[in-house]
Amino acid sequence: MPEISKKGIAMPASPIRRLTPFADLAKKNGKKIYHLNIGQPDIATPEIMLDAVKNIDFTVWAYTASEGTESYRNKLTEYYNALGYNITSDQIIVTNGGSEAISFAMQSCLDSGDEIIIPEPFYANYNGFACMADVVIKPILSTIENGFALPPISEFEKSITEKTKAIFICNPNNPTGYLYSRDELEILRDLCIKHDLYLFSDEAYREFCYDGREFVSPMHLDGIEEQVVVLDTVSKRYSACGARLGCLITKNQKVYQVALKFAQARLSPPLVAQIAGEAAVDTPTSYFQQVKDEYTQRRNLLADGLNGIPGVKCPIPGGAFYIVAQLPIDDADDFCQWMLEKFEYNNETVMLAPATGFYSTDGEGKNEVRLAYVLNQDDLKKALVCLEKGLEAYQNTH
Structure with missing residues (x-):
């Protein structure tokens, strides 16, 4: 049997998409998922x-x-x-x-x-x-x-x-x-x-x-x-x-x-x-101002909400539409998978990106996640509730 290339074996899986099979299964089981794991904006294309x-x-x-x-x-x-x-x-x-x-x-x-x-x-x-x-x-x-x-x-x-x-x-x-x-x-x-x-x-x-x-x-x-x-x-x-x-x-x-x-x-x-x-290229500047205003409000909502959860810490980003937050956990990869496989609050849960995949140094980011504030503000509020409830349940069971 021919061997797989060493380069192919070394090629890392995407931490952003690696948990997709677990999310797909959760959806098939009727669970609503708030996708904070990927930078796919819900803003309308011009x-x-x-x-x-x-x-x-x-x-x-x-x-x-x-x-x-x-x-x-x-x-x-x-x-x-x-x-x-x-x-x-x-x-x-x-x-x-x-x-x-x-x-x-x-x-x-x-x-x-x-x-x-x-x-x-x-x-x-x-x-x-x-x-x-x-x-x-x-x-x-x-x-x-x-x-x-x-x-x-x-x-x-x-x-x-x-x-x-x-x-x-x-x-x-x-x-x-x-x-x-x-x-x-x-x-x-x-x-x-x-x-x-x-x-x-x-x-x-x-x-x-x-x-x-x-x-x-x-x-x-x-x-x-x-x-x-x-x-x-x-x-x-x-x-x-x-x-x-x-x-x-x-x-x-x-x-x-x-x-x-x-x-x-x-x-x-x-x-x-x-x-x-x-x-x-001819998109009016008003489009970008509206988008920036919306992202600013989402950033503030998510950052304030995260910092209001016991044990969670995150800085206020100056740009883009991501936040890296430190959670009161030891293994972000396990926690993010657990949120999809074993947790629901009102039949809803949150998909996050474990931060380990954003580091090249082994062992870094084990208690961090990346969140993309690409959802509307109502959904962000619901996602924050799910995350807080999920962290509480995870800590009680682990």
Whole structure:
């Protein structure tokens, strides 16, 4: 019998989706589940985007250029330059979701065995992309005690070796919701310049910054232009996760040309999604203000509710739509599965994402969970009740 690949065995399961079979079984048994485990917003996709799909009139559903259609890249250039990125359309590669952009960046900039430093906890699938690219993640621990702020620069310095090729941030952060400041980004810039490293910036949640806080991209910083690779997606910005449309942006033409070869190997990004994405750039600013106001209210409701449960602690996120909370438990993986398999309150329960999957360091996050405030406020209130009742029952039985 042929053997499975070592890479396949090492490929980590998604902590966000791993518990889905237990949720599916609970639903078949008639249980209502509040999904706080995944970043699938219930916010309506902009009408301008949906109308573009409804009004498609092509007669052949054809390939597009591997880097994306010229019209879409031109429109994206308008969007990013309005944010001060100062780019041209030939510095953008359109990708099949932000996931492919991340994969292209790792494959283009790192060789097998090279190292990439990432503050943890981090988006769980970075582990999977690193496995696919055969590169090594060197985690730098951030902690709930200071709201998951950027770890001291001395910790980065200690982790840099001759194999280190990049530092990777997600800003605002998934899973913590932490929003990196200009000062923090300038520290990272100086470090990357000093050690000649790439700076990867995952900006999927750029539009969601709260309390008047400023979003800063490495694209806004001087002196590091050739070392920055921005990774982006329409999934969260326009509540269009199913479009599977993202992009990679770099002013480094060597990186661009190599990434383009990977793009050519997979042929092209999706045509229909690009048509929708092009229209979406003209979404009125009022849409984003309404969405931001709604997420701010949800964040406050969830954070206040969590901190009001005995033994629970969580910081107030500055962006994105996630919270990492510390629970009075010893094993978040067991607790999250138990909530689906063995608990119900009024025939309802909550699905959470164990935080262990957002860490690369063994043993970290054992008493933490990630919650996505992507449900309406009434459902969030009911989910909080379920969680409090579930924690009480779990502690009594364990």
